[in-house]
Amino acid sequence: MKLTILVPCFNEQCVITEFHSRLMAIIERLNTNTEVLYINDGSQDQTGAIIDQFAQDPRVTSLHLSRNFGKEAAMRAGINAVQGGAVIIMDCDLQDPPELIPLMVQEWRKGHEIVNMQRRSRRCDSWAKRMAAQLYYVTMDQLIDDFEVPRQVSDFRLIGPNALAAIRAMDDNAGVLKLLVSWLGYPSTEVNYDRKPRQAGRTKWSPLSLLDLCVDSILAFSTRPLRMYSYLSVTSFLLGSLWIAVDATLSQLTQLHLLAQSLLLLCLGTAVVGEYVGRVLTVVNPRPNALHKRHQP
Known part of the structure; x- marks a missing residue:
């Protein structure tokens, strides 16, 4: 060989x-x-x-x-x-x-x-x-x-x-x-x-080179940061909704503004950044879904 x-x-x-x-x-x-x-x-x-x-x-x-x-x-x-x-x-x-x-x-x-x-x-x-x-x-x-x-x-x-x-x-x-x-x-x-x-x-x-390597590695082999952002978005939406429900001192305009911001964060995090970008990363990745133990050309 x-x-x-x-x-x-x-x-x-x-x-x-x-x-x-x-x-x-x-x-x-x-x-x-x-x-x-x-x-x-x-x-x-x-x-x-x-x-x-x-x-x-x-x-x-x-x-x-x-x-x-x-x-x-x-x-x-x-x-x-x-x-x-x-x-x-x-x-x-x-x-x-x-x-x-x-x-x-x-x-x-x-x-x-x-x-x-x-x-x-x-x-x-x-x-x-x-x-x-x-x-x-x-x-x-x-x-x-x-x-x-x-x-x-x-x-x-x-x-x-x-x-x-x-x-x-x-x-x-x-x-x-x-x-x-x-x-x-x-x-x-x-x-x-x-x-x-x-x-x-x-x-x-250099340490900066290793930092660049770390970022490249995450982007190439992990979608977990995107999923974590999705979870954070859902949590922020739930906390914002709870605040609106329990705080009677908020004006109606403030409540609407807070609700709109929470919905925007939820949609951006889960629908755009968290899921669709992660799915695109998976689909366009050139690596196959599985490999044989011995490569077959």
Whole structure:
């Protein structure tokens, strides 16, 4: 079975040469048909030229995006470019050690379609980033019921051929691959590892980036906030009606105004925002209602 290692890159000229050297050393010892696909996500330094040099090796391919679309788009572009087989997605900042690849392949051969690499701790991250990550997982636990989101799992993972074929069959532009992989429901496992500090260059993530990821995740995989707003609207309407009924000091004009406001909030919350928008989100979502255990093209 062919294995492709997808490496999205953005302004990583300071570290990518060392990463490539360590990665190819692992591939040499890996008893698997393996190739490497570098995705240049609109880098403004020499990253693109460096990976083109790497691509002189027939086992290496470079893919250049027209501009910086973001990591999610780069990963999706890499997945769409892969011709079957399985993929490993990893960053090139050496926080995710290439030396763990044989362990991931070993777990895959045991029958796990998804192999998630799970951090033991986030000691190499700033306090703000650790708190933002903790808030993200707590929020996902509260708002997503259909599937479990494994904690402390980044995009460093192996995706087997069945799961990969299912992802490629969906024109899902939600842009949250880590949740989409969990949503698939294929056999998965988590492998604990110690994430290393960044070797060189600057991190592209920040607490604000994690906040954006949280919002994208909620919008793509949960309609619960809309339903909660519907419940809040009904509660506000009932409380407003009760106030009108028990407070005899309110003038008739005030009562009519309060009733109209309560009805408006009820209609907006339940009919428009709460239900119809939620139903549109469900209907236009490109994900199928169910998947076979083995993907059928």
